[in-house]
Amino acid sequence: MDIAKKKRRIALGCEGSANKLGIGVILHEGDLLSPSTCTSRVLSNVRHTFVSPPGTGFLPKDTAHHHRAFFVRVAKQALVDAGVSVADIDCICYTRGPGMGAPLTSVAVAARTLALLWGKELVGVNHCVGHIEMGRAITGAEHPVVLYVSGGNTQVIAYAEQRYRIFGETLDIAVGNCLDRFARALAISNDPAPGYNIEQLAKQGGRVLLDLPYAVKGMDCSFSGILTRAEELAAQMKVGGKTPEGEPFTAADLCFSLQETVFAMLVEITERAMAHVGSNQVLIVGGVGCNERLQEMMGAMAADRGGSVYATDERFCIDNGIMIAHAGLLAYETGFRTPIEGSSCTQRFRTDEVFVKWRR
Amino acid sequence: MATAQTEFPPPKVLTYPASAPPTLITQGAEGRLYKTTHLLPDRPCALKYRPPKPYRHPILDARLTKARLSSEAKVLERCRREGVPVPAVYAMDPAAGWMMMEWIEGIPVRMGINEWLGERSDGEEEEGAAAAVETDSARQEEADETTTTPLVDLMKRIGAAVGALHRTGVVHGDLTTSNMMLRPPPSQGGQVDGGTAGEEKEDKAKVLEGDVVLIDFGLATQSMSDEDRAVDLYVLERAFASTHPRAERLFATVLASYKDTFKKASSVLVKLADVRMRGRKRSMLG
Numbered sequence: 128m129d130i131a132k133k134k135r136r137i138a139l140g141c142e143g144s145a146n147k148l149g150i151g152v153i154l155h156e157g158d159l160l161s162p163s164t165c166t167s168r169v170l171s172n173v174r175h176t177f178v179s180p181p182g183t184g185f186l187p188k189d190t191a192h193h194h195r196a197f198f199v200r201v202a203k204q205a206l207v208d209a210g211v212s213v214a215d216i217d218c219i220c221y222t223r224g225p226g227m228g229a230p231l232t233s234v235a236v237a238a239r240t241l242a243l244l245w246g247k248e249l250v251g252v253n254h255c256v257g258h259i260e261m262g263r264a265i266t267g268a269e270h271p272v273v274l275y276v277s278g279g280n281t282q283v284i285a286y287a288e289q290r291y292r293i294f295g296e297t298l299d300i301a302v303g304n305c306l307d308r309f310a311r312a313l314a315i316s317n318d319p320a321p322g323y324n325i326e327q328l329a330k331q332g333g334r335v336l337l338d339l340p341y342a343v344k345g346m347d348c349s350f351s352g353i354l355t356r357a358e359e360l361a362a363q364m365k366v367g368g369k370t371p372e373g374e375p376f377t378a379a380d381l382c383f384s385l386q387e388t389v390f391a392m393l394v395e396i397t398e399r400a401m402a403h404v405g406s407n408q409v410l411i412v413g414g415v416g417c418n419e420r421l422q423e424m425m426g427a428m429a430a431d432r433g434g435s436v437y438a439t440d441e442r443f444c445i446d447n448g449i450m451i452a453h454a455g456l457l458a459y460e461t462g463f464r465t466p467i468e469g470s471s472c473t474q475r476f477r478t479d480e481v482f483v484k485w486r487r
Numbered sequence: 488m489a490t491a492q493t494e495f496p497p498p499k500v501l502t503y504p505a506s507a508p509p510t511l512i513t514q515g516a517e518g519r520l521y522k523t524t525h526l527l528p529d530r531p532c533a534l535k536y537r538p539p540k541p542y543r544h545p546i547l548d549a550r551l552t553k554a555r556l557s558s559e560a561k562v563l564e565r566c567r568r569e570g571v572p573v574p575a576v577y578a579m580d581p582a583a584g585w586m587m588m589e590w591i592e593g594i595p596v597r598m599g600i601n602e603w604l605g606e607r608s609d610g611e612e613e614e615g616a617a618a619a620v621e622t623d624s625a626r627q628e629e630a631d632e633t634t635t636t637p638l639v640d641l642m643k644r645i646g647a648a649v650g651a652l653h654r655t656g657v658v659h660g661d662l663t664t665s666n667m668m669l670r671p672p673p674s675q676g677g678q679v680d681g682g683t684a685g686e687e688k689e690d691k692a693k694v695l696e697g698d699v700v701l702i703d704f705g706l707a708t709q710s711m712s713d714e715d716r717a718v719d720l721y722v723l724e725r726a727f728a729s730t731h732p733r734a735e736r737l738f739a740t741v742l743a744s745y746k747d748t749f750k751k752a753s754s755v756l757v758k759l760a761d762v763r764m765r766g767r768k769r770s771m772l773g
Contacts, residue, residue: 338550344706391543399516423542428542431541
């Protein structure tokens with residue numbers, strides 16, 4: 128049956144661009160000819176995370192192995208939770224990129240297998256667009272400036288003329304990568320996520336603000352120098368170093384200072400983009416977007432501009448399968464398909480490469 | 488650019504009874520620009536104020552505001568010393584977040600170009616056609632030449648101003664035609680409308696008269712690198728293309744004049760070709 132005429136459309140999405148394996152099922156209901164009547168409902172959202180020991184990061188090989196080992200279990204759970212049968216599913220969506228090569232490949236192979244096994248069509252999805260679309264669907268933000276912050280990406284995005292355009296981004300490492308690697312320097316636990324544990328530790332800090340570089344260049348920013356300095360300070364702390372004022376400082380003070388500095392940078396570039404495009408809505412997506420301090424700071428900025436901030440919780444902020452299913456289904460409904468022979472994946476896949484046919 | 492005009496306390500310097508009542512000119516992401524007077528009631532000045540950001544840690548906020556205002560003033564001083572057309576700094580208090588500068592009369596270059604193009608919409612279409620068939624008859628090219636001369640002239644002045652800036656070792660960081668003013672020649676104020684037949688034509692030409700003065704150095708840095716300079720030109724080129732699409736092809740004149748003004752321009756222009764190729768953005772790992 129022609130997808131455009133169906134009243135109920137269901138997609139299964141597979142995500143594995145980093146250390147989370149996520150599979151979810153989404154339902155779109157309503158007549159595609161009158162988009163205002165269309166609604167989306169999350170039927171299931173299952174995730175399994177590869178957690179590496181404190182002081183280490185997740186390596187591509189081990190992460191890919193994790194995804195392969197858990198794919199069947201997670202997929203079955205997603206179907207059971209959703210309460211749908213294979214026959215109900217219209218398409219299989221998977222992350223085409225960007226992300227780590229080996230984990231991407233293992234999930235792409237699995238998605239291809241499902242498509243062939245069940246005789247479904249495939250839809251390759253841009254990971255960043257998945258985050259944006261899911262954030263919009265959950266929060267109802269109409270035309271926001273999007274701050275996409277995660278372990279691999281840091282971008283300020285706004286929609287214009289069928290594309291999500293990148294207004295600003297990191298010039299080196301992602302903000303989440305900066306936080307993750309700093310957590311390693313202090314051997315902070317990676318369970319459930321290094322960023323979460325930094326956030327909790329930072330709540331105990333705040334007595335002192337340690338001086339860290341602040342690197343904003345127009346609407347772009349840079350984090351590598353900050354990481355280097357934070358690592359140096361962590362090493363000094365271990366041997367009883369003191370602040371320039373002669374006070375001792377703790378891991379909590381370091382976490383606090385790092386958060387205050389990098390989040391201020393993110394809020395600043397977002398504000399500049401908002402002024403540039405004349406929007407007063409801001410949507411935060413990506414794993415770092417769950418951080419409540421970042422949400423609070425962004426809220427203060429947005430309120431100052433007479434606007435508001437939209438954010439989601441860890442179910443949708445952190446990588447998940449449902450966002451891939453949702454963005455994939457949106458594309459599928461406009462006729463987009465990824466043929467099996469073209470179902471590759473890529474580490475480099477910019478947000479603005481995607482033609483956004485489903486938006487006006 | 489400016490968001491809803493919310494009530495806010497003006498900086499303390501503007502509450503002194505001696506200064507003229509300030510008018511808010513614009514409110515950007517960075518700060519606010521007021522028009523007021525400096526020392527004498529007939530000496531207009533621009534006051535740039537960076538209000539504290541509520542989201543930022545107060546220590547970090549104070550540090551940034553101070554550093555940014557000081558660096559902006561240093562850059563302006565340096566330009567001034569080297570003869571680059573920029574506003575003069577009158578007074579500042581970096582800790583309080585404000586700086587008083589010379590008030591530049593006139594209109595932004597963006598407005599001037601748009602007015603010029605708007606008034607001549609018919610001729611412009613012809614011009615577009617002429618551009619499409621570049622090797623067309625000499626007669627048409629000649630017509631083209633006469634209609635665009637004041638605009639071409641302005642392009643030369645823009646190129647010269649940017650060339651002078653880069654020669655000084657400063658990159659602007661946000662070059663657009665909104666961040667350039669067209670300061671009318673001092674004599675112009677004395678002229679009174681004569682009501683002659685040629686008046687209308689003269690008025691049109693006057694839109695583009697005056698010195699190009701670079702403003703808003705909030706993102707400026709001191710740099711001598713070809714890369715930074717090329718990015719500066721690239722930003723201007725992109726802004727030019729999006730703001731004045733119909734005059735886009737005249738951008739070559741800006742670059743030619745830039746080259747005439749600035750000795751080291753050729754390596755910057757080579758770099759500019761690179762920057763154009765990659766865009767300012769690169770493909771990055773997810």
